[in-house]
Amino acid sequence: MANTTLTISSKNYSSWSLRGWLLARFSGLPFDEIVMPIDDPAARAELLLLSPSILVPCLVHDGIKVWDTLAIAEYLNELRPEAALLSKDIRARAHCRSICGEMHSGFGSLRSALPMNLKAHFPGFKVWARAQSDIDRIVAIWSDCLKQYGGPFLFGERSAADAMYAPVVTRFVTYDVKLDPEIVEYGQRIMALPEMQAWIADAQQEVEEIDELDVEF
Numbered sequence: 001m002a003n004t005t006l007t008i009s010s011k012n013y014s015s016w017s018l019r020g021w022l023l024a025r026f027s028g029l030p031f032d033e034i035v036m037p038i039d040d041p042a043a044r045a046e047l048l049l050l051s052p053s054i055l056v057p058c059l060v061h062d063g064i065k066v067w068d069t070l071a072i073a074e075y076l077n078e079l080r081p082e083a084a085l086l087s088k089d090i091r092a093r094a095h096c097r098s099i100c101g102e103m104h105s106g107f108g109s110l111r112s113a114l115p116m117n118l119k120a121h122f123p124g125f126k127v128w129a130r131a132q133s134d135i136d137r138i139v140a141i142w143s144d145c146l147k148q149y150g151g152p153f154l155f156g157e158r159s160a161a162d163a164m165y166a167p168v169v170t171r172f173v174t175y176d177v178k179l180d181p182e183i184v185e186y187g188q189r190i191m192a193l194p195e196m197q198a199w200i201a202d203a204q205q206e207v208e209e210i211d212e213l214d215v216e217f
């Protein structure tokens with residue numbers, strides 16, 4: 001067993017789990033996954049021991065516990081600077097931190113109206129106005145990054161920002177959100193990453209269903 005674990009929950013529904021898992025995979029740090037069942041009280045008690053917030057993802061590395069996705073990104077960037085989760089350039093790094101922060105603390109309307117659900121597909125889904133404002137802001141962020149850093153990812157090479165926004169890419173697919181070609185192509189590049197393909201394949205195998213899910217999990 002590696003001396004590193006990442007606790008996550010549903011691969012179909014848990015967008016924060018996906019972010020943390022992608023960050024860990026992008027960093028190149030070997031880790032074991034601990035997948036906590038969604039609704040099991042015993043699992044929640046166990047999770048409390050692993051993650052003080054009772055939330056996932058939670059990384060434990062060499063006995064150091066790191067919870068909350070942004071903290072995990074910062075920790076992995078310190079541990080594995082060669083993976084460049086955050087750019088070496090101070091300007092790009094500040095930009096990356098800003099848009100990761102915006103994802104972490106914002107876009108509540110998008111998150112509640114279009115929850116991550118990899119197994120689902122809703123052609124012609126009607127997006128309400130507030131969620132559309134979140135989508136417009138995200139598209140502006142991505143367009144600006146792709147223009148400034150020249151692609152193929154938000155900051156040129158793959159970075160923490162791509163991990164933070166990957167669940168949004170999946171929502172755009174699930175809810176059939178209409179987008180300009182450059183944004184569709186960026187989304188396709190994210191979906192084609194071997195890490196995303198592996199995650200989605202596992203999500204397809206999950207049996208748990210949350211019918212009443214109406215907020216981001």
Ligand SMILES: N[C@@H](CCC(=O)N[C@@H](CS)C(=O)NCC(=O)O)C(=O)O
Pocket residue numbers: 009013014015016017038054055056057067068069070104216217
């Ligand atoms: N701000 C936290 C959010 C984490 C979060 O909300 N995680 C959800 C799963 S996506 C969770 O653990 N929910 C547990 C539960 O509701 O039982 C982070 O950045 O990691």
